[in-house]
Amino acid sequence: MPAKRYFSFWLIQWLCKEEWIEEIEGNLLEYKASQADATHWLAQLKYWWQVLSYFRPTFLKLFQQTNFIAMFNFHLKFAFRNLRKHRTTAFINLLGFTVGLSSVIVLYFYTQQEQSYDRFHKDKERIYRAYRTNQDETGGSYDIGLLSPPFSEALKTDFPQSVEATMRIRREEGLVTFGAKSFMENRILLADPNFFTFFSYPLKAGNAETVLEGANNIVISERMAQKYFGTQNPIGKVLTIDQEYDFTVTGIMRDLGQQRTHIAFDMVASLAFYGESEYFENWFPNSITLYLKLKQAKEAVYLTAQFPAFMEKHLGSYFREHNQRNGLKIIPLEEVYFHNAQYEVDNIKQGNQRNVIILGLVALAILFIASFSYVNLSIAKALERGKEVGVRKTLGANRGQVVFQFLVETKVILLIAMALAITCCLLIRPLLNNTFNLDITFNWMSSEALIFLVILFFVLLLAAGLYPALVLGAFKPLTVLRKNYLSQGRSLFLRKGLITVQFCLAIFLVSVTCFTYLQVQYMNDKDLGYTTERTLVIDPSGGAIYDTLNTFRQILAAHPNIKSITGASGEPSGFHDVYGITFKPGTEPIRANTVFTDVHYLKTLDIEVIKGRAFDPSRKTDRESAMMINEQVLKELGVSAEEVIGNVVDVPFREYKRKVIGVFEDYHFMDLRAAVQPQAIIMDEEVRRIIIKIGAGDVTETLVFIEDTYNSFSAGYPMNSTFLEDSLAQQYQTEQQQATLFSLFSGISIVLACLGIFGLVSFSANRRQKEMSIRKVFGASASQILLILSKEYVQLVGLSALLSLPIIWYYLSDWLDDYAYRIDLFSYSPVFILASTLTLIVAFLAIVIKAYKAAVVNPAEIMRYE
């Protein structure tokens, strides 16, 4: 008999009523025999159709009547009755699980999302990003994200057997105009024409192979199509960039939806736009990001080994001339997003893997706290259910059945909590996304998410439900029924352990929250050494204003409420060029952050000169020959100011020499994560930012005046400006968000931990009822009883505080290592005590609420049944 028919018979025998089986099988066999070619798939299909047609009420067994199902229904019924009977406990349990599950689900989707970057590219295993490493004059090494265009051809011709294709991407910003609509866009890419076949960004319109073929073709995202063209069809329309260059829209990219990519962009045009220019021949400057598609992923090892020779071949003479050396490295596309290298110059979106891991751990901690509370509460309740178990067992239930029954109860609670948590997640999503500036989407239907939820459910079921169920299952009916006595056994030690772990985690989270806030506060309050109030920074990119900058400056300077105005290559907290400069003959060069600016820079930012002199507007020679340095340069050189002032030094890449005329005090031109670096201020026209110090008068009026003046110069480019204070506040946004997130989770963890201690106290209060009554009879007061009952738990919380201290200390010092300027843990140790005390007080309240009932009860009530 063929296996298939055997299987169908097995099904029939399993599902159909006894009295029909012989007939049905006979019919099916005869049917099979009547088929012309029974092995053909169509015949098989017809056969199975006949089999399936038998699964109808007339022939099927009545499964509801089997014992197993009946017992299950019975358990369910009991579970709901118990929930109703112990409303408070049920509520607490549901609350705990709902909050715990919601946190875990949200964090799951968040971490999942952070890890899903660039997973949708078809050839993702073969795509690598190239970057340079730099050993400069000072011997330091750092990574540089950018390369120059010739790398592309050179790699292809030198390694034809390994490299299949290359992709150069240049980032641009520009004023994009269509008809009356005109916006600054900063996410424009210029890329090689094979962009859409190299990567797998989906196209809604246009052919991936040819869409970027023309030098003036542009592909835009759906969002941009909506923004510029509304309901019109964008294909064939012309977008003007920077009021000069016309681009024809030839394609539209589909919205990526759930997919994420580290190359964030809105528009792509072809690099061919530059024509046959020298741009593609010059090994300097570096301005593109380069991606390689290898023939096979394993070629990466070979290539990496070949790179030193490759760099030597193409740039060797340059290296020797400039006494520096670059290396070349590649990393897989999927790792780019989390690549932790500190890119000196980079412009791609990067994630913080450490944050993701921390949040994942927090989620795990909350889940543990929630299940521990459940365990403690359930065991506390067990006392009241001893009789139930006793009766069950007397009537013939074995241990396994009792365990199963309690697992069903846990399952019911978990299922309800799961449903509530999912609702909860959906409700708080907009709030979360707004507060933390995230873009979390819940992708419930993905198979991974479903598997995760199922696994989560069963892990929780076992973690929270198994132990109480086993304890209840182990009750001896005789003991329980006769003495109404419940042995505390070894389980008490375990439960106290759980409580301790819970409070350790809670205190840890509270302390970390406090310290994160303190560090952010510290960084925001720290005197940066220059003026940040009423300082406006204008980004004049757009072109037209450069030619008339001097006139612009004069008109503004004439305004009574503008104290000072300067043009610079970068504002504090902004971009600085880094050059290796030899300040004193015979010493090693120093990596100095440079600012190219005018005489007003120091005055505008209110930075003091401490040695030598400042730039002098009246000395014409300062314009061509002066340079100033900060104290840090002297510290690194280990020399006095006098030894450096007056030296004439080479400025690399600039072909000129400058004389050091003065030293200014250190100020924090970078954020406080980094220590103050050496800085050199050089007189040169290179205005990438205009910095304006506004006086004490009417700020709004002054702003309007500045904007009007700007507009009269800028030929249609909108003014792009921020106050320095605002952009500085943005610097520590990550930390701020982390602190908010931590405060949320520490609140949750405290509540959950208190639920656990609540359970344990009610357990011991119940168990020691008689003892307490006797104490009362002999004259103990309510407060003494309260003390006896709560003492050991307060001790537990105290123990947790002690145990958590080293973990907190280790974590915080590790975390603070990222910050050059940071709070001192020792001097802030009272905060830790405060956090512990706070937790202790909350826990104590939870204890007292429960213990109070036991303390004030009339002893006669308890004793009279003896």
Next chain:
Amino acid sequence: MKGTNIGELEELVLLSILLLQEEAYLLRIQEVLKAEAQRSLSLGSLHNTLSRLEKKDLLQSSLGGATKARGGRRKRFYELTNTGKQTLTHLQEIRTAMWKQVPAFALKLNFI
């Protein structure tokens, strides 16, 4: 009144059984329905209909006739009970009576 009203399919099934006489068992009935009435029924649904008719007391059945093609398993032969026969005849009479009253022109197909 259970058993007096039957559906069109049930009528066809009863007729098939009459037609088949001694050979009236499930697979034969299925074939007849297919050949005579162009009704293609799965074994299960036909079997279900038969057992329903038996419950309505229009059919009676007996087991027997194990063959090699059935792997030695018996089959159920059906025959009409008196009620079954009466129901069919009754139905036929009603139809004939009604047909007689239909004017001939009412049956002419309408062409647009």
